[in-house]
Amino acid sequence: MQEIQKVIENADVVLIGIGDEFTEKKAAKEDIIKAYNILAKLVSGKPWFAVTVNTDDLIYESQLNKFFIVAPCGSEAAGNVVTMENYDESAYLPQWQFYRNWLASTIGKKLCILELGVGLAYPSVIRLPFEKTALLNQKATLVRVHSKLAQAPEELAERSICVSELPVRYLTDLCGSAADEES
Structure with a gap:
């Protein structure tokens, strides 16, 4: 975890991807919110943006600034989810356009790309574009935390940190205890 914290600290900007391992299928709601709040603390003081494929809206219950979050798969609370027949894109x-403009501003900057629980559900939303971003920006470091799919492409091996762990547990167990020690 110290290595990941160092990558975040040394980054000019942080791009966050939140995948389906960051849902109540894999963790308790309270732990998910706690993990989001730990994430908010980790990126505090840095320009960041988060993309989530989750539709549970739990990210909006956290301390993360909603202005810098985009959820292209929709919102259960709004009754507009990508799997519904009448999904309104x-x-x-x-917000997606705002994100794209933000992402364009990261070119040539030290970019930490932090993927948390991003698997192969909707790979064209986070996983593949984030890899492409890391390949194009030679100052980017890809951090991928996933229980089964933590691998990085060979071309990014030297600029990647891969952690085979459930991301909510990883953040709450490792970062939560480190944060408690600092208090």
Whole structure:
């Protein structure tokens, strides 16, 4: 974890991807919110943006600034989820454009790409574009935390940190205890 904290500290900007291992299928709601709050503390003081494929809206219950979050798969609370027949894609498009502009501003900067629980559900939303971003930005470091799919492409091996762990448990167990020690 210290290595990941150092990558975040040394980064100019942080791009966060939140995947389906960050849901109540894998962790308790309280632990998920706690993990989001730990994440908020980790990126505090850094320009960051988060992309989530989760539709449970738990990310919005955390201390993370909602202005820098985009959820292209929709919102259960709004009754607009990508798996529904009448899914309205226009709901997230303005925020997606804001994210794309933000991402363009990261070119040439030290970028920490932090993927938490991003698997192969909707790989064209986070996993593949994040890898492409890391390949294009030679100053980028990819940090991938996933219980089964923590591998990075060979081309990114020297600029990647891969952790085979459930991301909520990883953040709450390792970071939570480290944060408690600092208090």
